[in-house]
Amino acid sequence: MxxxxxxxxxxxxxxxxxxxxxxxxxxxxxxxLGSLGRLEELSIQIAGMTGVSRPKLLKKAVxxxxxxxxxAKEGVSAYPQEVxxxxxxxxxxxxxxxxxxxxxxxxxxxxxxxxxxVDLKEHPELIVxxxxxxxxxxxxxxxxxxxxxxxxxxxxxxxxEQEKKKGLDIVALGEMGIGNTTPSAAIGxxxxxxxxxxxxxxxxxxxxxKRLQKINIIKKxxxxxxxxxxxxxxxxxxxxxxxxxxxxxxxxxxxxxxxxVVIDGFISTAGALIAYSLCPLVSGYLIASHVSAExxxxxxxEYLHLTPLFDFNMRLGEGTGAALAVGxxxxxxxxxxxxxxxxxxxxxxKE
Amino acid sequence: MxxxxxxxxxxxxxxxxxxxxxxxxxxxxxxxLGSLGRLEELSIQIAGMTGVSRPKLLKKAVxxxxxxxxxAKEGVSAYPQEVxxxxxxxxxxxxxxxxxxxxxxxxxxxxxxxxxxVDLKEHPELIVxxxxxxxxxxxxxxxxxxxxxxxxxxxxxxxxEQEKKKGLDIVALGEMGIGNTTPSAAIGxxxxxxxxxxxxxxxxxxxxxKRLQKINIIKKxxxxxxxxxxxxxxxxxxxxxxxxxxxxxxxxxxxxxxxxVVIDGFISTAGALIAYSLCPLVSGYLIASHVSAExxxxxxxEYLHLTPLFDFNMRLGEGTGAALAVGxxxxxxxxxxxxxxxxxxxxxxKE
Numbered sequence: 001m002x003x004x005x006x007x008x009x010x011x012x013x014x015x016x017x018x019x020x021x022x023x024x025x026x027x028x029x030x031x032x033l034g035s036l037g038r039l040e041e042l043s044i045q046i047a048g049m050t051g052v053s054r055p056k057l058l059k060k061a062v063x064x065x066x067x068x069x070x071x072a073k074e075g076v077s078a079y080p081q082e083v084x085x086x087x088x089x090x091x092x093x094x095x096x097x098x099x100x101x102x103x104x105x106x107x108x109x110x111x112x113x114x115x116x117x118v119d120l121k122e123h124p125e126l127i128v129x130x131x132x133x134x135x136x137x138x139x140x141x142x143x144x145x146x147x148x149x150x151x152x153x154x155x156x157x158x159x160x161e162q163e164k165k166k167g168l169d170i171v172a173l174g175e176m177g178i179g180n181t182t183p184s185a186a187i188g189x190x191x192x193x194x195x196x197x198x199x200x201x202x203x204x205x206x207x208x209x210k211r212l213q214k215i216n217i218i219k220k221x222x223x224x225x226x227x228x229x230x231x232x233x234x235x236x237x238x239x240x241x242x243x244x245x246x247x248x249x250x251x252x253x254x255x256x257x258x259x260x261v262v263i264d265g266f267i268s269t270a271g272a273l274i275a276y277s278l279c280p281l282v283s284g285y286l287i288a289s290h291v292s293a294e295x296x297x298x299x300x301x302e303y304l305h306l307t308p309l310f311d312f313n314m315r316l317g318e319g320t321g322a323a324l325a326v327g328x329x330x331x332x333x334x335x336x337x338x339x340x341x342x343x344x345x346x347x348x349x350k351e
Numbered sequence: 352m353x354x355x356x357x358x359x360x361x362x363x364x365x366x367x368x369x370x371x372x373x374x375x376x377x378x379x380x381x382x383x384l385g386s387l388g389r390l391e392e393l394s395i396q397i398a399g400m401t402g403v404s405r406p407k408l409l410k411k412a413v414x415x416x417x418x419x420x421x422x423a424k425e426g427v428s429a430y431p432q433e434v435x436x437x438x439x440x441x442x443x444x445x446x447x448x449x450x451x452x453x454x455x456x457x458x459x460x461x462x463x464x465x466x467x468x469v470d471l472k473e474h475p476e477l478i479v480x481x482x483x484x485x486x487x488x489x490x491x492x493x494x495x496x497x498x499x500x501x502x503x504x505x506x507x508x509x510x511x512e513q514e515k516k517k518g519l520d521i522v523a524l525g526e527m528g529i530g531n532t533t534p535s536a537a538i539g540x541x542x543x544x545x546x547x548x549x550x551x552x553x554x555x556x557x558x559x560x561k562r563l564q565k566i567n568i569i570k571k572x573x574x575x576x577x578x579x580x581x582x583x584x585x586x587x588x589x590x591x592x593x594x595x596x597x598x599x600x601x602x603x604x605x606x607x608x609x610x611x612v613v614i615d616g617f618i619s620t621a622g623a624l625i626a627y628s629l630c631p632l633v634s635g636y637l638i639a640s641h642v643s644a645e646x647x648x649x650x651x652x653e654y655l656h657l658t659p660l661f662d663f664n665m666r667l668g669e670g671t672g673a674a675l676a677v678g679x680x681x682x683x684x685x686x687x688x689x690x691x692x693x694x695x696x697x698x699x700x701k702e
Contacts, residue, residue, distance in 0.1 A: 029448075030438070030441055030446060030447055031447075031448055031667050032429065032430075032555040032556045032666070032667070033556070034556075034666075035555070035556075035644075035665065035666045035667040036448060036663075036665055036667055036671070037644060037663045037664030037665040037666070038663035038664055038665070039665065078383065078701050078702060079383075079699065079700075079701060079702060080699050080702055082699055083698060083699050086696065086697060086698040086699060087381065087698060089696070090381055090696040093691070093696070095381060095689075095690060095691025095695065095696050096381055096382075096690065096691070096696075097380075097381075097382055097387060097686055097690055099689075100682075100685050100686050100689045100690055101682055101685075101686070103685075103689075104678075104681065104682045104685055204383040204386065204701075205383045205384070205385075205386075205701065293386075293388060309661070309663075310389075310660070310661065312387075312388045312389035312390060312660075313388030313389055314386065314387055314388040314389070314390070315385075315386045315388070316383070316386040316387055320387070324679065324682060327455075327678055327682075328675065330455065331451075331452055331455045331675060331678075334451050334452075334454075334455055335448055335451050335452070338446075338450075338451045338454075339446060339447065339448055339451055340441060340444070340446025340447070344446065345437065345440070345441040345444070345446050345447075346437060346440070347434060347437040347438060347441060348430065348431050348433055348434050348437060349430075350429045350430060350555075350556065351429060351430060
């Protein structure tokens with residue numbers, strides 16, 4: 001617990017000095033001021049996060065946390081639970097969407113077993129930090145113990161600390177876990193106050209009937225746990241997942257080290273809601289990549305005061321939307337750093 | 352004229368065979384079907400354009416056509432006319448936004464002087480194909496002669512043919528020309544039928560008063576020319592620009608060679624409107640990168656049945672939005688080509 005408190009206490013506000021310098025430089029670059037729109041804003045935000053007036057995003061990683069969910073047994077997903085582990089192997093062999101997009105963005109993929117329900121074969125690139133063999137079903141009790149909730153946050157923090165040693169200028173956060181839109185919708189509904197119906201989508205592709213069943217399960221879970229949730233820790237313990245807790249911890253860890261964090265879709269943002277409830281300053285370190293096709297994601301982002309870069313109707317997870325956005329963030333920083341000024345280029349200014 | 356007719360006659364419809372194969376493969380890749388949203392659609396569209404079921408976008412170029420405008424003398428821009436030439440030098444020296452974004456996308460920049468008002472210093476990478484020293488003011492007569500209109504289309508076609516020899520799997524189209532939002536708004540209003548007020552923005556950053564003046568100039572030009580415009584050639588001759596004609600020609604040329612075209616903002620899309628009026632099949636080869644901050648751009652894209660990938664409040668031109676979108680198109684094609692199938696990865700399908 002001390003480690004978590006320490007991490008939170010280390011999170012600084014944005015560097016206004018770096019932002020002012022970035023803003024001044026943007027006004028001198030060979031383009032009408034503001035004409036690069038969102039890219040200009042993003043570069044200034046990243047200057048504020050990193051405290052560097054011309055930030056360079058050279059070292060990039062996506063951390064993909066995998067975990068299983070007891071609630072999957074209640075029939076909330078279109079896919080069987082063994083897919084979680086099978087997809088972890090797919091990540092390790094480079095065949096998943098996140099691998100393709102990470103190669104495209106020249107970004108490394110860090111795969112962490114935070115609590116897959118089965119023991120996975122050893123692999124040099126698999127980080128095994130199992131907090132449990134899947135969570136408990138959230139309609140039968142808490143998803144995890146208090147100790148497990150703390151462990152999952154610590155796992156996120158330590159993952160970022162380890163990656164920072166290899167060089168980390170920006171991090172994307174992704175996940176894999178059959179059933180994990182269910183706890184995410186429960187978390188989203190609890191935090192934002194938006195009705196469960198509006199927060200619950202079709203996940204990987206269930207039909208309308210199964211979606212109604214999913215809604216009822218989430219309502220049941222909220223009825224059971226709501227009275228006992230008074231902070232982000234309770235929220236994680238009662239409704240969370242090991243990978244969701246790790247994402248929340250990774251956000252705290254990254255923010256404490258002034259590393260910009262690109263969040264992905266519904267589950268990644270549920271992790272962000274937990275991190276935000278533990279320390280609202282984290283929202284200053286978050287870049288929202290896309291608004292997912294999953295119902296309710298837009299409302300989660302609004303709650304965090306974030307505007308997504310894309311609306312591509314994506315709903316895969318793994319960090320796929322975030323991987324695309326890392327490329328945009330890098331482009332925004334390169335524009336700030338590499339463009340010529342009016343003076344350097346000998347271009348006349350506004351009349 | 353024969354060359355243009357030939358080019359238009361060579362433009363094929365999309366390859367349904369390649370699209371069907373791409374669609375089948377998307378259904379076998381390790382993700383819920385449709386979960387990559389717009390990226391899946393884009394990969395299938397590009398398969399249809401290229402006729403290749405797993406297209407690879409290895410060779411990429413942005414063609415930036417520069418030209419000056421007689422109407423700039425009527426006081427429609429925030430910048431003096433000499434900026435057109437100065438920015439061409441900036442492109443050649445690698446200091447402009449399009450250079451930074453092209454390096455980021457690993458794409459070459461092709462700079463073409465289609466009609467800058469001054470003679471530019473020689474540079475090994477500058478393609479000088481001046482059609483004139485700027486157009487005539489569109490409120491005093493036609494922007495150009497019929498011969499110049501044909502020449503500007505031919506310039507676009509030949510530029511693509513030349514680049515194709517170096518290898519060209521996708522092309523982005525950009526421009527530079529002080530004053531060129533004015534002819535573009537005139538073209539946009541003429542083609543879409545949308546009132547001039549709704550089609551006229553602040554360009555590089557004029558104030559409200561100057562914008563009203565710009566609106567009046569565009570109305571005057573339309574009153575003068577509208578009765579005499581019966582096709583895309585007339586439109587280009589009377590209201591166009593040399594770089595706008597070259598963009599239209601480049602679209603025809605690229606479509607005839609089954610090369611996907613990424614269009615940029617307001618001016619690039621005005622060129623697309625001309626190409627579309629000459630041959631509606633071209634819209635099947637267009638990828639809309641972003642919706643510009645310039646009023647009316649969204650309506651132009653709607654007219655072309657295109658949905659932009661981004662809404663980043665950009666209004667720079669040069670091909671900057673298109674350059675970002677090339678990266679997304681490439682990512683979409685890599686996903687289609689490189690992801691493992693369920694069978695290859697040993698991942699269970701839907702229950």
